[in-house]
Amino acid sequence: MGGCNAVCCACIDHASVGVVEKWGRFMRLATPGLHFFNPFKGECLAAVLSTRVCSLEVCVETKTKDNVFVQIVCSTQYRVIRESADDAFYELQNPKEQIRAYVFDVVRALVPRIPLDELFEQKGDVAKAVLEELEKVMGAYGYSIEQILVVDIVPDESVRRAMNDINAAHRLQLASVYKGEAEKILLVKKAEAEAEAKHLAGVGVAKQRQAITEGLRENVLNFSHTVSGTSAKEVMDLIMVTQYFDTIKDLGDSSSKTTVFIPHGPGHVKDISDQIRNGVMEAQSI
Structure with a gap:
């Protein structure tokens, strides 16, 4: 009578390792591949662990x-x-x-x-x-x-809100500083521009007065040489009165609806003449 053997087999994956026991006691580790176990000798695959x-x-x-x-x-x-x-x-x-x-x-x-x-x-x-x-x-x-x-x-949620508030406040502070610096630069540049404009305007007024003075002087000299027996003061008064009436005429012909009240009379004409004469003399002294 021949003997009969019962054999079990198991296949272990590549990324795994098997634990083989014999009668409940650790026997060996089983590497990936096909393995045979004899249950009549107490051999069994106790576990397969993934690596x-x-x-x-x-x-x-x-x-x-x-x-x-x-x-x-x-x-x-x-x-x-x-x-x-x-x-x-x-x-x-x-x-x-x-x-x-x-x-x-x-x-x-x-x-x-x-x-x-x-x-x-x-x-x-x-x-x-x-x-x-x-x-x-x-x-x-x-x-x-x-x-x-x-x-x-x-x-914590409250801590996160506080941290965000601190960060936002810091950025707003920096933004305020930068905004203030920008406004400061604009004000300085505007002041410099106004100062330069006033300086140029003053130079223009001075040149205008000088030109008016030169023109009046030439008119007085030409009129004095042309009309004999007239003094420079009489010629100057005549020019002033003429310019005064020309100014009133220009105001009347203007299309603007602005109303201007000008004192008018012989006495006022004399006052205007004196004022212009004094201005011319001041311009000549510059």
Whole structure:
């Protein structure tokens, strides 16, 4: 009578590793490929562990050095070490909870020593501290910590509004300073332009008066030479009266509806003549 053997087989994927037991005791690790097990000898495939990188997000609520409560989201990338897959299978029942506990412990021990403003700048230091602690602990259990990322830092809603208000107030202050400087420059430029315009206007008035004086002088001299027996004063009075009536005529012919009241009479004509004469003499003395 011949013997009969019962044999089982299993295929393990490339990114996996198998744990083989014999009569309930760890026997060996099974590499990717096809494997045969003899159940009559107590051999069986106890588990198949994936060696792919897994990701675990942990949200930790803690407070900073300046007593601001924040939520820190840490993303942990870990994987099973192929050579230590037996430790990962037998030593830890729930590796995710173990990783979560150590992340909580390190973050809550480190963040309370950092102010909120510096926390955003030092999140790389927080991630490094968590990575170093997890590598020491999880390495003994057959897990490799590939990377720790602090993906988000979320302060309390009231704190965020206050920070936004402070930032907005600072920007408004800068805007007010720039606006004031711009208005100052405009006022200075306007004052410089007005000063230059007044200077040029003064120069123009002076030249105009000088030209009027020269013209009156030539008219007086020509009239005195042409009409014998007339003095310069009489000629000047005649010119003034003529110009006075020409001015009144121009005002009457103007299309503008503006009404101008001018005192009129022989005495006023004499006063005007004296005023013009005094102005001419002042212009000649310049």
